[in-house]
Amino acid sequence: MEISTINIVNTIGDIFAVEAEEGQKVYALIKKAFDNGNKVVLSFMNVEMMTTAFLNTAVGQLYKDYTEETVKERMQVQDISESGKISLKRVVDTAKLFYKDPDALKRSINGILEE
Amino acid sequence: MGDGLTGQNSATNTSTLIKKMYMILSSINNTFESYQQLITFYQSNKDNLFSDIHLGLQGFFAANMSAALGALLDLFAADLNEIHFDSISPQIEQILLKNDFLTYYGRQRLHDSNHTTIKFQKLKPTDGKYFKSYVIEELIGRTELPHMSAGVKEKITEAIYEIFVNAQIHSETKFIYTCGQFFPNKNKIEFTIADTGIGFKERINKRFGSNLNAVQAICWAVEDKTTTKQEISGGIGLALLKEFVGKNKGKMQIISDEGFYQFDTSGVIARPFVGKFPGTVVNLQFCTDDHSNYALKSEININDIF
Numbered sequence: 182m183e184i185s186t187i188n189i190v191n192t193i194g195d196i197f198a199v200e201a202e203e204g205q206k207v208y209a210l211i212k213k214a215f216d217n218g219n220k221v222v223l224s225f226m227n228v229e230m231m232t233t234a235f236l237n238t239a240v241g242q243l244y245k246d247y248t249e250e251t252v253k254e255r256m257q258v259q260d261i262s263e264s265g266k267i268s269l270k271r272v273v274d275t276a277k278l279f280y281k282d283p284d285a286l287k288r289s290i291n292g293i294l295e296e
Numbered sequence: 297m298g299d300g301l302t303g304q305n306s307a308t309n310t311s312t313l314i315k316k317m318y319m320i321l322s323s324i325n326n327t328f329e330s331y332q333q334l335i336t337f338y339q340s341n342k343d344n345l346f347s348d349i350h351l352g353l354q355g356f357f358a359a360n361m362s363a364a365l366g367a368l369l370d371l372f373a374a375d376l377n378e379i380h381f382d383s384i385s386p387q388i389e390q391i392l393l394k395n396d397f398l399t400y401y402g403r404q405r406l407h408d409s410n411h412t413t414i415k416f417q418k419l420k421p422t423d424g425k426y427f428k429s430y431v432i433e434e435l436i437g438r439t440e441l442p443h444m445s446a447g448v449k450e451k452i453t454e455a456i457y458e459i460f461v462n463a464q465i466h467s468e469t470k471f472i473y474t475c476g477q478f479f480p481n482k483n484k485i486e487f488t489i490a491d492t493g494i495g496f497k498e499r500i501n502k503r504f505g506s507n508l509n510a511v512q513a514i515c516w517a518v519e520d521k522t523t524t525k526q527e528i529s530g531g532i533g534l535a536l537l538k539e540f541v542g543k544n545k546g547k548m549q550i551i552s553d554e555g556f557y558q559f560d561t562s563g564v565i566a567r568p569f570v571g572k573f574p575g576t577v578v579n580l581q582f583c584t585d586d587h588s589n590y591a592l593k594s595e596i597n598i599n600d601i602f
Binding site for chain 1: 424428450451453454457458461462464465500504506507508512515516519520521522523525527528529530531532533536590594596598599601602
């Protein structure tokens, strides 16, 4: 399987990976690589700041289009900071739940109403 | 009206038919009562058109609250009301000239020789690049700031960004207003982001067809993994922010519609206002003398993320 390396700083032209729209650019590249059957190495080299909003669009929405197994098998990250790792893990875990159980949010609204 | 908002309702100048409103905001700090004063001020003037609003600021005015006040005054200006600051105590005036707030109302900026202000800024939601310059100039790049570890500085910046991006994505606002202040003696930073968008309640109820009140809506939104986005997962930003504020022993306040939410070391206070704020204010207070090591190695294995 071929490997595509995607450099975030180069893709968005910025060392601040913060805006959701910028995440969309990264997501589009990952999708292109996946659809070609490639593995992806996502490089966070020189990324100085990131938000979960960026990570949700860049990576989280992969779980909308691909199975957990596919993402696990094909995605790799490198050069990510410790705090970035924590944020990314949270984004990934949340995305898995979100796409697996779309009604969970509605149920949590009902939960607040019952409190 | 006690030490809060006072106002003479109106005086009509019959020759020009311009309605004049006289209002005084007094002792505006980051408290429920102060936000209530701002809301009452908004509610008293929101239906005015082409009037003169004479605003006095007395006693005390927390500089970061310029963001919330600026947002309200812009709504009045959109109805061609003219804002006049004609009774501001000298101390307040100095601060609001130093942090650029009054320059939006035709006044000359004063140099901030104490270097404690974080400028008032009004940005369009699409102005992400300007916000980046602002964050670098006013926070990251400031060498004269109170001693802060690199880790704390990074977490504070990240937190501020999460809130800005939330306003960009969710609020449907025309402008985003930001302002802050350093308190070197207290080792604190206050930072506020305000918008005049649709607010938490409408956003959530529209998405889920629910009927949450504003307080319930905010409480739901700060829970982990809750989001109104349809296609993309999320809802982590506010939860992460709350966790950081807890570790940092800071404070986080959210004001949206008639809802007030505050989280700090004493826990959560969530209660309604009388009247609503026409949008959302997020106010963050951080401790700069936080010695926690935020760069600690996490237990997450890079090969075990997905």
